[in-house]
Amino acid sequence: MSIVEDARQLAQGAMQGAMAKAVALAPDSWVPGGKPDPLIARQHGHVGKPVSRLDGPLKVSGTARFAAEFSFDNMVYGALVYSTIAKGRIVEIDTGEAEAAPGVVTVMTHRNAPRLNPPPVFLSNPKAAGGDTLPVMQDDRIHWNGEPVAVVLAQTQEQADHAASLIRVRYAEETALLGFEEAKARGTRQGLFMGPPLHNEIGEAEAALAAAPVKVDATYRTPRHNHNAIELHAVTVAWQGETLRVHDASQLVAHTAWSMAQIFGIDAAQVVITSPFVGGGFGGKCMWQHHILAAAAAKVAGRPVRLVLSREGVYRIVGGRSLTEQRVALGASPDGKLKALIHTGTTAKTADNVMPEPFIMPTRSAYAAETMLLDVQTVELDMLANTFMRAPGEAVGTFALESAIDELAEALAIDPIELRMRNDPEKDPISGLPFSSHNLAEAYRAGAERFGWGARAARPGAVRDGEWLVGMGCATGTYPYYRMPGGAARITLRSDGHATIDIAAHEMGMGTATAQTQVAADRLGLELDAITFNYGDSTLPGVVLAGGSQQTASIGASVIAAHHALVKELLKTAGNDSPLAGLEPDQVASRDGGLCKLDDPARYESYASILRRAQRDTICVEASPPQPLETMHWSMHSHCAMFCEVRVNAVTGEPRVSRFLGSFDCGRILNPKTASSQFRGGIIMGLGLALMEETLFDERNGRIMNPSLADYHVPVHMDVPDIDVIWTDIADPHTPMGAHGIGEIGITGTGAAIANAIYNATGKRVRDLPITLDKLL
């Protein structure tokens, strides 16, 4: 990023800082969440029930339709050609043979692509969706190895793929900066995240470390990762008059509509993005070049286009998680109190994105250390822009931090759980804010008991079963509670007592429609089948990111706001002949398909009756929740205690996870069935992070070397044991429904729990992920 952009972000950060101070000091009642959501107290409704997914029958029968499964008349198929150099210029691009190939309709290169504005990069604007700001196919410049240089459109996919193979490109190569060590040697820069610098200091941490009687100080490394959702990134697009219609796989439909409008220089209302089902996202299904190239090529050809990336294509043009090198140094007194906590290091990004992997995020709220030094430095490489991947920062940051805590526990000869409890903070260690909800101790107590932690041998390498070394480890995970601005929802209530909720939210496996139908049913006092939950369409209200585990909160707060508006409208409509006459909105509640007086439930009238008397077929309201000031007033986080048992083969070094338990403190659980799946899913991706996942980047030429599911290993059935998940179910009194989003917490702490178990089994401390068998031989 430029100096100007850095300055802009810093100024934004300073402004946020000043505002945060004012909000921190405000009375609770002035802040959203200051008064608990009434649904928290409601114990016998639909919330909390293990309802099976409402869209389950569609998914198991193959009738849920994904982006590449919608069609337009006269549609053509696209194929991309990718650069084979990391930096330089296209000297010549010969498309003649491709253009002459059977079925080819159009070949688009930088020479004939429409003029486009650069993409707005994610976080640069509340509605920005782009992975980076690089212009898309606008000139002869190459910025990374794998950048698209041509789009071929043909009548069939086979014809497009073949023609793409006929395009010849000659490059003038320039020297690219590809090596992490080389880049560090040239100098690093302060990492900025969503404005403020990734830097915190409390006291003199280095001096305190030097003076501490017991200390550990080590460097941990984590590699690049790819999301690898099983659904390939795909769009099916058409220009219908001046409207751009996109069937997308998206975790941010409204952002994408606005961003595509900026790029094509049209009004945001002229772009319609729909995405009813997303075949896995994990941070990867945002806006990348395939959206822009498909829409541009459709314009050039005057035909609708389907563009499905190949698996290699996903690796070439959709960014993943960047690598990190982290130092964690801990100093403690003999009783285990932390005197110094240092967590610093470097990550790689590109010059054109704003996403340094923020690995110190979990450390900011984890421990009550007397002194702290936290810092993220960045280098900029000539590579594909890195991006958010499940628990950005926390997934890899907790690996380093929680491995170090385990090392310190051994140095102190204190049980690792006991060490953590001795440093469990009572308030946020950095901001000093009170926690909205913090029950980590309870999560550890329940988890340790259920897992049988007491049977762990403290001495590494002490347990052997035949040729298998057996060990146990634990670690803390944490993820912030976010609620981003921009939420909005519409409720349409019909005279037959049916309600439709409309919000531009997303379903990519979380069970959004199911859990939110349960919530809406309780909120409106209706049965599940009296609720329709519409989502996945940019024309619906709200700018709602399915990311940062914030969608549940954003939808929850939006529906609360819309419900308030609905109650107000209903009371107005009810008039003087209603038993509710004369009541104010804050005196009534929804129950049994109608409204009642809060302290006199017998004073009741059904929605149907209210609408009938007013001769109304429907009442429709739309509302937005207040700004999310609660996250500046309380320190808001989810927590978990992860427990792992591994078996490491003494002969081959093969590590296997044999048992795993996640004990979660994530507020109230809305649907135990779908929540369990989200928890397990996070843990399984963490198992991959710990033992097998690595995107191999060739530092000689900038090429990703393993762009396939055969060469990038994700956990398969045989790698996954039965995973036990439990939770405190203690509601956060300051969030909608008392709930937290839970999509990311499961991957946090998992890597360290596995690494610590491997140490306990073998006596080998591996600080370099993934922990493959060669490192254990």
Next chain:
Amino acid sequence: MAITINGDAVSVPDDPRVSLLDLLREDLRLTGTKKGCNQGACGACTVLVDGERILSCLALAVQYDGRAITTIEGLGAAGALHPLQQAFIEHDGFQCGYCTPGQICSAVAMVAEARRGVPSHVTGDLDAGAITLTHDELRERMSGNLCRCGAHNGIMAAIAETFAEAAE
């Protein structure tokens, strides 16, 4: 020339490059069969050919003249689900649902393989005849079907329950 797909005769495509997967998805709009890698690494495109599981992305459609293909749409439909499809819902054996049709088709044929005595990497006694589908046998035999959401436990529970007699 014709392929039987879910009981219907379908002509083989003119272009010999068309995979069975693309025939299903693009020509016949049977989009329940999914494309996750198009190179035989993920299992999302698993279909049944005369009852045996294959990866339809690695199969050229023209090779299947005269064969009977069953896709997820042929196993059961919403309202008339196959017991395994119902069990996937009960045990939450999926999240995003994209790998799901492949998992289900794969499991149906996998159980038949075990009944025929086809051994796997974890089978101890290769002469035993019928295979007992232990937890390890199930996991090993389903490992060609990737799931990134992490629904592995639910998938195993759904298969084990549906084919209980096979799984002891």
